[in-house]
Amino acid sequence: MSDDETQRYADQHTSPEPPLLAQLNRETHVQMLYARMLSGHAQGRLLSMISHMVRPRRVLELGTFTGYAALCLAEGLAPGGELHTVEFNPELETRIRRYIAAAGLEEKLHLHIGAAAAVVPTLGGMWDLVFIDADKINNDTYYELVLPQVRAGGFVLIDNVLWGGKVLSSHPLKPSDKDTRAVRAFNDKVQADPRVENVFLPLRDGLLLVRKLG
Template identity: 80%
Template sequence: MYSPDDAQRYADDHTSPESALLARLNRETHVQVLHARMLSGHAQGRLLSMLSHMVQPRRVLELGTFTGYSALCLAEGLTPDGLLHTVEQNPELAGRIGRYVAEAGLEDRIQLHIGDARQLVPALAETWDLVFIDADKINNDTYYELVLPQVRPGGFLLIDNVLWNGKVLPFHAVKSADKDTHAVRAFNAKVQADVRVENVLLPLRDGLLLVRKL
């Protein structure tokens, strides 16, 4: 019987490699930035890129830029006139994000907003083809309701960390009493019952929820 770690290593070995720029950002984040595990990383980054290429979005919204890895991956599938808006609450990360966006030659394709997404997103007069939510988990439902009306019919939302280190699973129901776990579990249940969308939860890394607006 193989272990999950063995399966993950095999999957990584059979996934297209990240670019040299992304590999450098990956390494730099793990060496220099706190909470580096928040980075999307190789396998999830390639999935984000693949999904973006499949959707071919003209407008992408990301909530939770961190060091910019996922934004760079999502931008790979933009249409020629496409634009990605990404929102990060921590201003200390802005310089690093800007540097890597510039090195990727995407200054005109990725627009960084620093601040609270709840205030910034309503001011963006866009219709979204693809949205990636990877911010504070306790506000997943708030962000979902904020952006869903702006997503075009047939558009997609991706929500990260929906397994929350496994704490949302039924056998953790008693032990996992923290508010973030309750919020993620309630959010997952809400999306499952939401007649406005269809959804698939992928057990990739910490769980990625794929949602299509009907």
């Protein structure tokens, strides 16, 4: 069975996207140059499932893109919960806010435009769930930035940790491939980090689930 066939079967046996997310998915693929950055159906449903299991009061996302993952994570918020999402590219703001409004989440989902390293320290408080899906070369910077603000027993999710399969030892590295080196080093660091326990899911482009210990 091919990987594509396996993925199709998995998609067929995963709950469908809500209509608004299906619309955002289609719109992103039609209008955006790097549409593969969108979490998509299977990963989106997983993010929603994790959020429903955790029932977080405070969620932080780094790297909003068109807002798909943020809407998925918001589905499991506890009553009175809130989600803060940080996007570096101001050209995406109008689209993101349009979908936040369409989902009726203006009071719960807060968009911040700017560099994550500058925005996150201004938000304060503790996080129950963090999703890191920004520039991969800075995964370690973001991880160290947010981990002290994650409650004991809270979760950090990091996307694209397979990096197109380039992190595998069988993949030859070019001297210029700084992103791959950074993702490899980050994955190794988390694996050896005594502050957390972790599970690496080879779903889509790889999703690393991290739970902060006591």
